[in-house]
Amino acid sequence: MxxxxxxxxxxxxxxxxxxxxxxxxxxxxxxxxxxxxxxxxxxxxxxxxxxxxxxxxxxxxxxxxxxxxxxxxxxxxxxxxxxxxxxxxxxxxxxxxxxxxxxxxxxxxxxxxxxxxxxxxxxxxxxxxxxxxxxxxxxxxxxxxxxxxxxxxxxxxxxxxxxxxxxxxxxxxxxxxxxxxxxxxxxxxxxxxxxxxxxxxxxAIEDLLESLQGKPGYRELRNITRHVDKKGKLLQAPLAKEDRDRLERKAAYEQSKKDITKWEPLVKRNREAPTIIFDKDTDLGFSTVGAIASEFEPRTEFEKKMSSLVHDDKVMAAHKEDGSRLLELNKVSLEDYINNQNHIAKMRGLLFRHEVKMKRVKKIKSKTYHRLLKKDRLKGSVGMPMDAEEAKELAMKQEFKRAEERMTLRHKNQSKWAQRIVKRGLDVQDEGTRAAMAEQLHQHALLTRKMNSMKDSSSSDDSSDEEHSENAGGSDQDEASMLLAKARVKTQQALEEDDEVPDSGVLALPFMKRALKKKKEAADEEGRLAIQEFELSLKQTEDTDGAENSKKGAVSGRRVFGASKMQVVEPKSKIRSSSISSDSEAELEAEEDIDVGFSRTDDMQKNINVSSVLLDVDANIPQDSVLKISEIVRERGPKTTYEVSMLQSDTWKKQMSSSANEVDTNGKRSRKVAEPVTHNQDIELEEVGEDSDSDSEGQMVDGILSLGNKSSYKLPSQAELIREAFAGDDVQEEFSKDKEEIMNEENPEPEKPVQLPGWGQWTRVQKKKGLPSRVLEEHKNAERKREEALRKRKDAHLKNVIISEKLDKKAEKLLTGTLPYPFTSKEVFEQSFRMPIGPEFNPATAVRALNRPEVVKKQGLIIKPINYEDVDPHERGEENRGRGQKQGQKQRINRSRGRVKAVVAKS
Amino acid sequence: MVREGNLENPKDDDDEEGLNLRNIKLSGQMGAKQENGDPENILPPLEQELSHELDTKVKKYLRGEGANLEVLKDKKLKGQLSVREDLYGISAKAAAKAEKWLMPSEGGYLEAEGIEKTWRIKQDAISREVGISSAKNQYDIVLPDFGPYTLDFTPSGRYMAAAGRKGHLAVVDMKNMSLIKELQVRETVRDVVFLHNELFFAAAQKKYPYIYNRDGVEIHCLKEHGVVTRLQFLKNHFLLVSINKNGQLRYQDVTMGEMIGNLRTGLGRTDVMQTNPFNGVVALGHSRGIVSMWKPTSAVPLVKMLCHPGPITAMAFHPNGHLMATSGKEKKIKIWDLRKFEVLQTLPGHAKTLDFSQKGLLAAGTGSFVHVLGDFSGSRNYSRYMGHSIVKGYQIGKVAFRPYEDVLGIGHSMGWSSILIPGAGEPNFDTWLANPFETTKQRREKEIHSLLDKLPPETIMLDPSKIGTLKSAKKKDKPTKKEMEAEMEAAVLAAKGTAIKKKTKGKNKPSKIAVKKKEKVERAKRPFLDQQMKEEENVAKKKQKIGEEISLPTALQRFARKKATA
Incomplete structure (x- = not known):
């Protein structure tokens, strides 16, 4: 239309x-x-x-x-x-x-x-x-x-x-x-x-809101929008990560620069000091064991406990007064004593039996057996809880492997072998090959997986945490319930995980297990009580919460379910467990709660992650400070593991050594305390001279000479006279000739370029080309150079002087070939040694200062790291040297002398 | 042989009074006054004066200005050097302060009043005014049979060697006027010189120079030297230097006996030779008016200068090494500045012999008259200071100032004389350097020390302060193009000349041999060609550089491409 x-x-x-x-x-x-x-x-x-x-x-x-x-x-x-x-x-x-x-x-x-x-x-x-x-x-x-x-x-x-x-x-x-x-x-x-x-x-938002009027939550939304309107602020989009990082780095750099700059004057002082003297501390460090011991500070709990006992007032007083009181304090009840003895005996027995067993095992000559045994042991050690360092090392190894895999993709069917198989077709292959391929791919998947995914339990924890944070962000929710749920889960985990029973060593023995079981039961009881408590409180909080609670419940429920599921898995792992532990486990299952049973066999399922999980538990639990029980549980966990490792001879040694190392390092640290610096011409003369020569007799016969004069003066010979007479004729000419000769010798005249006759000419008709320009130019250059050299000669302006410019090779060795390192200017370098510094040329007071070495230090003195002190960057010279570690001046010498004297006087 | 004279009775040795004539002021009435200013009366100006004096002294001990440290960019070095300079300053100040105590006496001098002239003052006038110990230094020794005499003093001035032309050698202790040894060698003796101490002396005799010890025992006959006309001894280098009648200059190390240098001067026979005490350079005066300066390690003279139009008759060096006095047959005495090689002053007069005293007085002897020139203004302006004539007809052969004494020894045809020249000698001696009162032990000690401190002959150079400094980046002695070509040709010839092995299995074929020969020649040529190419490249680079520098105006230079080579 x-x-x-x-x-x-x-x-x-x-x-x-x-x-x-x-x-x-x-x-x-x-x-x-x-x-x-x-x-x-x-x-x-x-x-x-x-x-x-x-x-x-x-x-x-x-x-x-x-x-x-x-x-x-x-x-x-x-x-x-x-x-x-x-x-x-x-x-x-x-x-x-x-x-x-x-x-x-x-x-x-x-x-x-x-x-x-x-x-x-x-x-x-x-x-x-x-x-x-x-x-x-x-x-x-x-x-x-x-x-x-x-x-x-x-x-x-x-x-x-x-x-x-x-x-x-x-x-x-x-x-x-x-x-x-x-x-x-x-x-x-x-x-x-x-x-x-x-x-x-x-x-506008208001437009959208209107439609929601009357619906639940409308008021809240309106409040929020109003709040936003009032503030009227737009949130800026966050900066790009690169920019943020750059800014952060910049700020950090500024900070560190400031930190370092304060040392500048100090360092400058030390660098410019001619001598750094370390004489502040003549203390040569610890001389006795007692001195070392006095420096000792307890660090670990055990050490603290020990020190509190040792430094107990009573004990100290008793020690000072007399020995009898000490004895009193040292009373041990008979029962305790007997118990102790029994315990020791038992342990010894166990050890002995273990030794016997090991001997027997050692005697077995089967290589296969030993190989398998070794494999088992390795696996076992992987399963065993390790100390932090070991775990870290292992983690590093794993990480490296993963990185390597990511780089090389070795297991992604890229080997020649794998490629050939793929080429031929997978279906053609037998089952074994296919399995091998699958295994490889699995390996690749495992190795290329992200780091976090390796820690299963911790990641689940993380996710729960995330959930929690999300929920909190979404609306005002009760954090308490969240916390409680978490705590409950944690306790449960702790209950499950801490009870690992080693399948070898003393603790693997039935009676030990029984003892452990008892302890565990008690702990579990407490744990369960705690869980109940949590659940109760959780319910309360949920009631108050209202709608969102159902979700929460689901979360916690899922957790529980997960745990029970693991219990289901448990029997499988048990099958794998060694025969030694299986007997006792059967017993345990009969007696114990399923949870406990599960947790016992748990160690079989565990791989390396166990330790990390354990660590996680350790780290996490104290965060929820509400839980005392979990603390107890946590305490117990490490203890048992400690005992186990104590009894395993290898690891025990290791731990001992490592702990010894620790003690050593502690000791070192405390010891080091690381601190480380014309002439109106008298024509008269002529006159007089001539006079005196010729006529003045009276003057001549003056003085003390009173002796008769016997003239022995002989007239010069004819030849001499002739030579004298004609000597000065052509001296000047000769000399200038001589000079020219020498100059030509030292700066030879360039040869004139000549052409061979007939060269470059065919006939007379042809125009003569002359010499090539290149040759002419060369000649010109050489001549110019020579002239320049002649002009530069020292005797260039002295007609009657020839100064040889020949190099004396023998004297050459007395000169410096190149400017020595810190110097950049020839003048400065040459001026720097104009003064002799030897005792022949300097007063005794100055010789020492002139010849003092760069560093003066007593033998055996420990040079501590530089100590910060305020130095005025503009002060110079003496004041600098007088202070601190450095000097080089008489004043200082005197002072140090004085100090030495004082020491002598004291001793 | 030594006959009468005031020499015979070595009287009281009042050492404290010193052997110097100190501060003799000869006024119109000829009254000697000891200068004794009372410091109490005029304190403030004196202090001022003292501080000023101190400053000048400090300057002396600082041995030159410190370098300009502002040029330095290296702060560490700058700091260290400035600290070092401070230390030098402290040292110099301490030395200047100590000088007051270590060098208590000042040199004496003659001062004329009114129309009086110092050169009119006679020796007997002086003798009347000085103390007994100084007066005894005025004497004549008449030895008519063996003259003319030549003299040499030890560095300390204690001993004197005298050699009569007709073979009379004598060593005399000048302190107590005792003859240590005299001997008659029964042949011509042209020169005598002490070695490092009084124990040994060398005499240039008719055919060879000989070395004697103090007891007159001939120790060495130095036949290599030939007929020597003059001898010199370089005490820091332990070198005996001789010039023979063929004009050959020889350096012999007296410690090991090694001949260090044998240099042909090519300027004829001469009997004028002096060493520069400052640097050990030996100067020769030749008949063509040329003075040549030598060092043992170079075959060509360091310096050749035409000083006089006629033959040079005498020559002397100032102890500080900066001044040289020459006299020519044309009856002129010239004073030269050796730093610039320029004439400072030309004085009329003839001199058969010249000598500088420690304090810089110049004695010139001619005929039977000696005049002494002095430079009291400090402006290197030598004027007549004193004069003395010996008996007419006595021909002066040698004048020599006695170190650390105001005494001038004159060797003449009838023996030797000694006269007083106030202000000639250095009043304060340094026992480390030269000790007139040396004991045997000290002498021995010093001998060892000086041997240990012996300087190698290479250290003799015009400016010894250059030792340790940076080599001047001067031309390396590059072979000329022609030389290079010649070398290359020689190498090629050599390569062609080598015999070729006979080989089997078809390797001895003429074609193969030809190829091999060619290869050889190429291999021989290669290094030369490489070098040539390198040079050409360098030249090209330089040219380019110069071209660039010239082509760009200053305003545009900053846009020029920066060189990659740092």
Whole structure:
């Protein structure tokens, strides 16, 4: 309907999609010519097109989005509100005002045109005005619009009747429908009112809330939303993890930098000190066992207990006064004594029997037996509770294996063997091979599984914790119930897990088991009581809670079920258990509660994780400080394991050594306390000299000489005179010649490049090329170099001096080849040794300071790590040295001397 | 042989008074005054003066300025060096303070008043003013038969060796004026020199130099040296240096007897030789007016300088090593600065012999007259200080100042004389260095010490303070291109010349042999070619560098590509 009139005007086929429709609209404003260019599509006869147009709205109805629009178009013919709304809704087009404004014009045109082509111009103008009015308040004109619409529809129907000859009823269906749709939608979130649509069209929380009014929980929600509104704060999205980490690192770095910077002046002082003297402590450490003992501080509980006994006032007083009182305090009852003796005897007996057994076993020569035994032992040790270090080591190993597997994927059917089998087809293989493959894959799965999944029980704990936290987050729930449930589960676990009975050693013996059983029974009794208590209190809390309780109950129930399930599993594991323990277990089962029985055999099922579980239990239980009972249980657990390991000779030794190590390390730590530093020329002279030579006799005969003069002066010989006379003739010339020679020798003149006669010439006709430029350049360079060298000579400006520049290879060894390490400047280096430091050149007071070694320390002195002290970074020199560990000055020497003297005086 | 004179009676030795003429002020009335300023009267200015004096002294003991530590980037080194400098300062200050006590006496000098001139003051005038012990240092020994005499003093100034040309050798203890030993070698003796102490002396005789001990026993005849004209002894290096009539300079180590150096000067016969006490460099004066300086380890002279247009007659070195005095036959005395090799002063006058005293006085002897030049202004401006003429007709052969005494010994054709020159000697002696009152034990001790501290001959160089410093990054003696080519050719020839083994199994085919030969030649050439290539590369790099440096204006240089090579 909408497109019809355009088609009739342009004589072009319409486009059925919305986009083309809109583009057409835009073009209309600018003119129809441009329009023509863009219109493409199949040319259809007018009538057909009309028909198609008529059905178009129906087509549009098919898509949900457009339904509304179509409906509105039909109902509110003269309104522009529809496209506007549409554009808002799906935001496929720019929300530019102009377009929105002009849109209605098109719209109406189309509508009008669809009916008769003649008056469309007219109508267009009308529609414009109407459109504007409609924009102001479309709803007021609703009535008129409807009337118009009705007329149109009637006309249309009539026309259709005329063409098709069918009754009007056949065409009425869709029309009715439309009318109903436009009018009859109730106002709801799906059918927003006009106000809402004219607004920014967003759905607010309040809108959503209204629908919930009266329903339970509405008040709460409203409160929350109000609270949010008041605060009016939007939560920012958290930073990316990388950014957060970076920030964190930055902060941490700043902190650590600050921490380290405070040491800077101290370190600087020590670095710059010529000498670091360690003489603060002449104490050479512990000299006696007593001294070491006095430093001892009890750490473990046992040690504390011991020290409390040893340092008991009574005992101390008794010890000081006399021995008799000590004896009194040391009274042991006869019964105790006998018991003790019996116990010892029993233990000895047990040990003896064990030894005998082991001897026998050792004698067995079967290798297979021993192999199996060893395997068993290894497995056993895996099952055995270990001390923390061992467990850690094992965990590390496991982790490494897992990582290795992840890296290599060794077990993922990638070996040659596996690949071949896969190639040949699995079905061809026999069962054994298939099993092996499966085993490998299983292994891979095991090894590549995440770390957490290895600790089954702990992970379940975690999940429960998570549940708890989730619940707490969801609404205000009672944490107490959660806690109680947890505690109960824990106690149950503890009840189950702590009672491991070793299948070897003394504790595996029947009477020991019986004794253990008794103890266990007592503990279990308590445990069960505790569980009952928990359940009671849990119920109470659940009552108060209300609706959510059922869930809780389910959780706890599931837990219980899990435990019972494990009990079911138990018999299987028992079959595997060794023959020694099986007898006693039968007994136990008869007597004991199933729980206990289960927990006993539990150790069979356990793998490495047991220890970790145990540890978990240990770590977790104290958190719920409510549970005393669990503490008791926990205490007992380790104890039994301890005893077991004590009796197992190997592990016992190990533990002893490890504990000894611990003691050692403790001792060391306490001991170390780690602290560680012209001349108006007298022409007279000439005159006088000459005078004296020639005429002045009286002057000559002065002095003390009173002796007669015997002249022994001989006239110089003829040759001498001649030589003298002609000596100075060409001396200068000769010398300069000499100098030149020497200079040429030391800096030889480069040879002039010459060409062989005939070289490079064919005939006389050919132009002489001369020497190649390369040779000429080389010569030039060499000459320049020589000149430079000559200019640099020391005697370059001294005409009458030749200073040899020949290198003396022998003297070369007295020079330093390269600048020694810390020095970077030649001048500084050469200045640094200008002063002799030997005793011949320096006063005795300074020699020592000049020659003091870098570190001065007494033999045997323990150098403690640097101690922090406040150092003024700007102070320099003496003050520095005078303090602390370092010095190098006379003052300090004197001081130390003084100190030594004082010591001497004391001793 | 020693005859009369005031030499014979060694009177009282008042050692405390010292052997120096101290602070003699010869005024117009010729009254000697002992300078005794009373410090109480003028304390503040004196203190000031003292502090100033101390400063100058400290400067002396600091031995130069400290380096500029601001250049250093290494803070640790900077800190350590500054601490070290502080220590040096403390040491120098302590030394300067101690100097007051260790060097109590000041040198004496003559001071003229009004129109008086110091060089007009006669020896008898001085003798009237000085003490008995100093006055006894004025004497003449007349030994007419064996002259002319040449003299040498031990470093301490206690002993003197005198050698008459006609074979008279004598060692005299100058302190108590006693003749220790004299002997007649009955042949020409041209020079005499003490070795490291008074126990030994060497004499350059007619054919060879000989070494005698104090008892006159000939210990060595050093035939290798030939006809020696002059002898010198380098006491720090234990080297006996001789120049023979063929112009050969020889260095012999007197400890092990090893000949350290035998250098041909190529400048003819000379009898002018002196050692520079500062660095041990031996200087020779030649007939062409050239002074050449030598060290035992180099065949060419360290320095050759044309000092005079005529033959050089005498030469002397200042104890600090910075000054040299030469005299030429053209009757000029020149004073040279050895640090710049420039003439400081040219004085008229002829000198047959020259000598510097410890305090820097220069004695020049010619004919029968001695004049002493002094530099009292401190500006290296030598002017006439004193003069003395001996009996006319006596020809002075040698002048030598006696160390640690204000005494000048004059060897002449009729024996030797001794006169007083106030301010010549160093008034304070260092017993570690030279002790005039040395006992036998001390002497022995010192001998051992000096032997232990003997310096190797390589340490003789123009500037010994260079020892330990960084080698100058100067040209390595690169072989020239021509030399390289010649070497390569030689190597190729050698490679071609090697005989080829006869082999079997088709390996002796001519083609194979040819290939092998070719390979050999290539192998021989390879190292040379490699070296050549490397050099070429270096040159190219340098060129490039220079080109870049030139091509870019300063404003654009920061955009230049940084070199990868650090």
């Amino acid at each position: 909408v497109e019809k009139k355009r088609k009739s005007r342009d004589g072009r086929p319409p486009k059925f999609n919305k986009k083309s429709k809109f583009s057409n609209r835009f073009n209309k404003k600018s003119g129809t010519r441009t329009d023509e260019k863009r219109r493409t599509g199949p040319r259809l006869p007018q009538s057909l097109r009309k028909e198609l147009d008529r059905f178009n709205p129906n087509d549009q109805h098919s898509s949900e989005e457009e339904e509304e629009e179509g409906v509105n178009n039909d109902v509110y013919e003269y309104e522009e509100g529809v496209p506007e709304e549409e554009s808002k809704k799906n935001r496929r087009f720019d929300t530019v005002e102009n377009y929105e404004y002009e849109l209605p014009e098109d719209f109406k045109d189309e509508n009008v045109d669809s009916d008769d082509d003649d008056d469309h111009d007219f109508d267009g103008g009308e529609n414009k005005i109407a459109g504007r009015n409609g924009k102001k308040g479309g709803l007021d004109q609703l009535g008129d619009d409807v009337e118009d619409e009705d007329e149109d529809v009637e006309r249309h129907l009539r026309m259709l009747q005329g063409i098709t000859g069918m009754p009007s009823q056949a065409f009425e269906g869709p029309k009715k429908n439309k009318v109903v749709v436009s009018e009859g939608y109730p106002e709801s979130e799906y059918n927003p009112t006009r106000d809402i649509l004219d607004g920014d069209g967003r759905v």
